[in-house]
Amino acid sequence: MTFAIAPMSAEHIPEAAALYDRWSGHSRKGRPPGAPTGEEVLGGLLAEPDTEAYFARDSGGRPAGYLAASPLDLAEDTPAALRSHPRSAVVRHGGHAPAPGQRDNAALLALYTAAAARLVAQRRLVHYVELPASGTAAMDWCQLGFGFEEMYGLMAVKPRGRQPRGVDGLSIRRAGPGDLPQIGRMAAESARYQRQSAMFLPQSDAALAAMRTRYTDTLSDPRCAAWIAGRGGEEIGMVLLAPSPAGPVTPDGCVELAEAYVEPSARGEGVSRILLATAVAWAYDHEYRHIGARWHSASPLAAGHWPAVGFRVAAYRLSRVLDPRIRPGHASGQFAGQVQGQDRAPLGT
Incomplete structure (x- = not known):
């Protein structure tokens, strides 16, 4: 299956929020009391500087999923750097959701391909993803090379x-x-x-x-x-x-x-x-x-x-550590400089 991948913007928030609300509600059997809505979560993620966010549509033009990866830059002498790589990226809770009924992770792979190309070109070689405790969601990411790293319990x-x-x-x-x-x-x-x-x-x-x-x-x-x-x-x-x-x-x-x-x-x-x-x-x-x-x-x-x-x-954090021998510019290609015909700024190394 092929997907049209485009940079995600504010105009995608209503459709993305609907995906998130359906997916997160199903994976957790209900949203925790007081939890933010999908629109609130996505609005916050897109407001973060330099977030790599993408929206996918299937061949029929229907929403197939989205992904938003936020850069993580930490001073190495701060406590936060004790549990996260000081130059990395994280797909936070609410930072991705597939369309209901998808039988494989094809859309997620297409979305991660777009985001990962940009992240690697920025020399962000450690990627994290935060997920509610759902075996199905975790398996989709494990198939992309991620592994369990941290648990969150209640x-x-x-x-x-x-x-x-x-x-x-x-x-x-x-x-x-x-x-x-x-x-x-x-x-x-x-x-x-x-x-x-x-x-x-x-x-x-x-x-x-x-x-x-x-x-x-x-x-x-x-x-x-x-x-x-x-x-x-x-x-x-x-x-x-x-x-x-x-x-x-x-x-x-x-x-x-x-x-x-x-x-x-x-x-x-x-x-x-x-x-x-x-x-x-x-x-x-x-x-x-x-x-x-x-x-x-x-x-x-x-x-x-x-x-x-x-x-x-109640939740997991998964991580993927890429081989540091990857050359600067190694991620060049369709998603590194251009996504479905939409120009992006030149990549740093």
Whole structure:
């Protein structure tokens, strides 16, 4: 099947929003409460500078899908660069949707071909895609060379029920601004762990140093909360919560598990479960009804732990890393400089 691929503009938003609303509603069995509409999502994506966005029509002129890839440029010494490549691109939640009833990923392949040519010509060789937890959608991207990298889970916040078994000698106290050194140290150690197998995420020393002060404002914000677990006069763990705005996969009234850490010598004793139970109780009392958490799919600790304590996977982030031996200008061709007869600006290298 052939498709007419054109740069996506504001005039495509109504048709693209209809595709998104139908596809996302089906893949998630309903939009989360408070989530933005398709038109709101797409309007925000197209407003981002330098977004590579394309719209596809089939041979009969019917909408077949769209794709919007946003550039990601991060300073290497910032905490954000600890989980994403500093020069990459991301198809955010809502950044793509196929037409209903498509039996293969032909339209997605045509759209990604157009976007990827531009991204590679800009030397953006790491591509991410965010998806709701749908096996069908993920498989379409896996067929294009993407693999699972990160999970996003949600857990309902309920009234206090059965509490985890206690840990001998453990104390839990609320953290405040004066605890920034302890919170920062453990946040940096948590990030540093991701250098290990099987994650192998580059964690620069400068970015790890920035983690030590990342939560300066958070610890003073009444909407946020953190706790430190201690034993024998030493801090052995912590958890930190911060509110998360409603989005395509995040319901209204959600707080995110921004950080969670237990010292290696104390793991396996139940410290994490006690910290989480403390956080859940606070979240319920402050009218949060969901807790979100992110973890690397290849983490030997997190990949099994968070689902085991009650987080259900709601979304994925997939990634594709292209061979850096690709030559500048390698992506030249139909989609690099011209899309269906519509001129584009010359590509940088």
